[in-house]
Amino acid sequence: MRLLHSTDLALRMLMRLAVADAPGRGGPPATGSAPTTRQVAEDMAVPYTHAAKVAARLTHLGLVEARRGRGGGLVLTEAGRTASVGALVREFEGEGDVVECEGATPCPLNSGCRLRGALRRAQEAFYAALDPVTVEDIVASPTGPLLLGLASHRSGPKTS
Numbered sequence: 001m002r003l004l005h006s007t008d009l010a011l012r013m014l015m016r017l018a019v020a021d022a023p024g025r026g027g028p029p030a031t032g033s034a035p036t037t038r039q040v041a042e043d044m045a046v047p048y049t050h051a052a053k054v055a056a057r058l059t060h061l062g063l064v065e066a067r068r069g070r071g072g073g074l075v076l077t078e079a080g081r082t083a084s085v086g087a088l089v090r091e092f093e094g095e096g097d098v099v100e101c102e103g104a105t106p107c108p109l110n111s112g113c114r115l116r117g118a119l120r121r122a123q124e125a126f127y128a129a130l131d132p133v134t135v136e137d138i139v140a141s142p143t144g145p146l147l148l149g150l151a152s153h154r155s156g157p158k159t160s
């Protein structure tokens, strides 16, 4: 099962933001600033336009707050920090099956396929394995220190 690029991007951005404001929680030390969307995109090696769309969606979901003005940037909310990775993946992937049984040329087995049921159970097991994992969990060492290294290598003034 392969995740959509936007799903992976959302997780990468949440992970990057989780080390930007994580003081006193037993996780990696904070970087001490709210990175802009462009900075997060650069740190995580993703196109800015994709990152901007995903940031808007994460903000709409209440997982990220976009602060305006001088010193502004993206900030992970408490809901974002404790968000279930499984719930996030479900949200971004949608409700579709892992194979297209219907569509323009429906599969002739569509009305009574045991494979379809087995694949749905496997898909649910995949999500269920991710349900108890939180954003905070996935920035524990060694990932958190790696993320902090990416942030510390960035230099120059903030851009939008």
Ligand code: SF4
Binding pocket: 099, 100, 101, 107, 108, 109, 110, 111, 113, 114, 115, 116, 119
């Ligand atoms: S064989 Fe079954 S799972 Fe595969 S496309 Fe046809 S209906 Fe769907």
